[in-house]
Amino acid sequence: MRVVGLSGSIVGSKTRTAMDYTLKVLKERYPDAEATLIDLADYNVQFSDGRNYLEYEGDTGFVANTIMDADAIIIGTPIFQASIPATLKNIFDLLPIHAFQDKVVSMLVTAGSPKHFLIAEQHLKPILSYMKAQIVQTYVFIEEKDYHRKQIINDDVLIRLDRLVEDTMMLTETYTKIREAKEAEYDF
Amino acid sequence: MKKYRIDPSKGLEFGLYTLGDHLPNPLTGESITAQQRLNEIIELAKLAEQAGIDFISVGESHQDYFATQAHTVVLSAIAQATEKIKIASSSTIISTSDPVRVYEDFATIDLISNGRAEIIAGRASRVGLFDLLGYNLRNYEELFEEKFDLLLMINEQEVVNWSGEFRAPLRNARVLPRPLNGSLPIWRAVGGTPASAIKAGFAGVPMFLAHLGGPATVFKRSIDAYREAARERGFDPSELPVATAGFFYAAETTQQAQREYYPFINEGMKLTNGRGYPKQAFALGADPRDIMNIGSPQQIIEKILYQHELFGHQRYIAQMDFGGVPFEKLVKNIEIIGTEILPAIRKYIAKKQEESQ
Numbered sequence: 001m002r003v004v005g006l007s008g009s010i011v012g013s014k015t016r017t018a019m020d021y022t023l024k025v026l027k028e029r030y031p032d033a034e035a036t037l038i039d040l041a042d043y044n045v046q047f048s049d050g051r052n053y054l055e056y057e058g059d060t061g062f063v064a065n066t067i068m069d070a071d072a073i074i075i076g077t078p079i080f081q082a083s084i085p086a087t088l089k090n091i092f093d094l095l096p097i098h099a100f101q102d103k104v105v106s107m108l109v110t111a112g113s114p115k116h117f118l119i120a121e122q123h124l125k126p127i128l129s130y131m132k133a134q135i136v137q138t139y140v141f142i143e144e145k146d147y148h149r150k151q152i153i154n155d156d157v158l159i160r161l162d163r164l165v166e167d168t169m170m171l172t173e174t175y176t177k178i179r180e181a182k183e184a185e186y187d188f
Numbered sequence: 189m190k191k192y193r194i195d196p197s198k199g200l201e202f203g204l205y206t207l208g209d210h211l212p213n214p215l216t217g218e219s220i221t222a223q224q225r226l227n228e229i230i231e232l233a234k235l236a237e238q239a240g241i242d243f244i245s246v247g248e249s250h251q252d253y254f255a256t257q258a259h260t261v262v263l264s265a266i267a268q269a270t271e272k273i274k275i276a277s278s279s280t281i282i283s284t285s286d287p288v289r290v291y292e293d294f295a296t297i298d299l300i301s302n303g304r305a306e307i308i309a310g311r312a313s314r315v316g317l318f319d320l321l322g323y324n325l326r327n328y329e330e331l332f333e334e335k336f337d338l339l340l341m342i343n344e345q346e347v348v349n350w351s352g353e354f355r356a357p358l359r360n361a362r363v364l365p366r367p368l369n370g371s372l373p374i375w376r377a378v379g380g381t382p383a384s385a386i387k388a389g390f391a392g393v394p395m396f397l398a399h400l401g402g403p404a405t406v407f408k409r410s411i412d413a414y415r416e417a418a419r420e421r422g423f424d425p426s427e428l429p430v431a432t433a434g435f436f437y438a439a440e441t442t443q444q445a446q447r448e449y450y451p452f453i454n455e456g457m458k459l460t461n462g463r464g465y466p467k468q469a470f471a472l473g474a475d476p477r478d479i480m481n482i483g484s485p486q487q488i489i490e491k492i493l494y495q496h497e498l499f500g501h502q503r504y505i506a507q508m509d510f511g512g513v514p515f516e517k518l519v520k521n522i523e524i525i526g527t528e529i530l531p532a533i534r535k536y537i538a539k540k541q542e543e544s545q
Contacts, residue, residue: 049326054461096463183467
């Protein structure tokens with residue numbers, strides 16, 4: 001099973017910190033899963049210009065292909081201006097319509113203010129639905145006060161991140177089984 | 189219709205089209221050489237002609253997994269190898285070529301083939317050729333519209349005076365040779381949506397409508413929109429032929445056809461488009477309402493006749509070679525078309541025309 005952790009911003013460190021912890025948990029508990037972290041801050045991704053994702057080269061091609069090859073994607077994102085960052089939206093724009101069909105997508109969200117809690121629910125989830133993702137409904141919302149010097153200090157957040165990993169893997173395994181059983185019925 | 193060499197009394201024309209893809213056989217993982225693929229396409233045209241198929245067309249895609257980048261050269265070889273079958277492109281990306289050169293090529297093929305050449309001009313669904321040939325993708329739409337207009341003008345006028353943005357102006361330019369009967373049928377290639385079909389209607393040119401899967405009634409909307417748009421601009425839709433083109437595969441039973449063709453479609457689409465064809469969507473192809481003609485000969489006959497009643501189109505074009513289908517399977521399909529499908533369709537449509545007289 002291929003799992004990609006996508007850290008969706010090139011600004012700051014909170015999302016990356018949470019993603020690092022999440023992938024560490026994933027690797028410890030699911031050693032057979034093939035886990036890859038893509039932190040957009042490490043890549044030089046161009047803006048979508050409408051071409052098929054297979055035709056991008058360099059970092060852009062690598063990022064798009066890695067996401068398209070995944071069975072599950074854990075998206076980490078900050079909230080800027082009451083919305084997802086442009087860097088993350090650009091990833092969605094690079095991909096084809098229905099890109100997340102048969103993929104499980106889960107989310108962790110970092111924000112400077114609790115006022116942003118519903119952004120994932122009302123802004124990010126509809127995008128994922130449109131792209132046909134199987135969404136892990138519960139996401140982890142992490143605030144400024146849960147961090148101290150680039151560490152998560154709130155045990156509740158850590159436990160919820162553990163559960164996010166578990167839910168992501170459980171849904172991926174379950175959904176894969178259901179899909180395979182359904183496809184076996186077609187007899188072609 | 190005569191201008192487009194369509195004889196309505198013949199009912200529905202049946203054609204084949206290939207994108208010219210050159211993909212490994214997903215069952216064996218092996219690829220034939222580009223040379224073998226090209227020879228097989230030419231051979232396919234000969235067999236199609238012998239089976240009574242009316243039309244064959246070859247596409248232009250400039251990227252990995254394709255072999256007919258020089259599609260006019262392939263068409264020219266087909267012209268030489270055949271005698272009756274109509275020959276066209278599917279499609280010629282006019283946006284990234286010089287309409288003068290394209291017209292010269294097709295007029296030449298028309299003379300070599302004794303008046304059988306047609307152009308189907310498209311905008312490209314795979315856009316790698318813009319980089320390769322030195323065009324800016326930002327001009328995607330304008331490049332097509334301007335060059336397509338010029339192509340139509342060259343077809344109508346032997347001496348052309350023209351100026352535009354993307355090509356040097358033409359002053360009293362004679363574009364030669366001229367086709368056998370004065371002009372070529374020039375079609376506009378259209379993806380599935382009404383928005384795209386309307387553009388063909390506005391131009392008053394025949395429409396080549398390509399489709400994947402989905403209910404036939406959805407594509408009827410595009411055909412209606414096309415005819416309505418043509419009428420709005422003062423063209424007579426009854427003079428404008430419509431062709432539909434999509435996946436086709438025949439085997440003894442529908443189940444067998446699905447089982448045989450699915451891996452080719454799914455793996456081929458993964459390599460060329462980046463996403464496979466979901467089984468759930470492909471399974472719908474067995475539904476009589478779905479536009480994909482994949483099934484037993486009897487089911488395909490019923491579907492084509494249903495589509496003909498719905499669309500009132502003049503030509504159906506089958507894509508059966510996508511994804512590295514081995515040549516012997518293509519031969520088998522042509523045989524089924526020639527011995528079972530074509531006679532049934534022609535008989536039924538002739539009977540219907542008799543009744544309506």
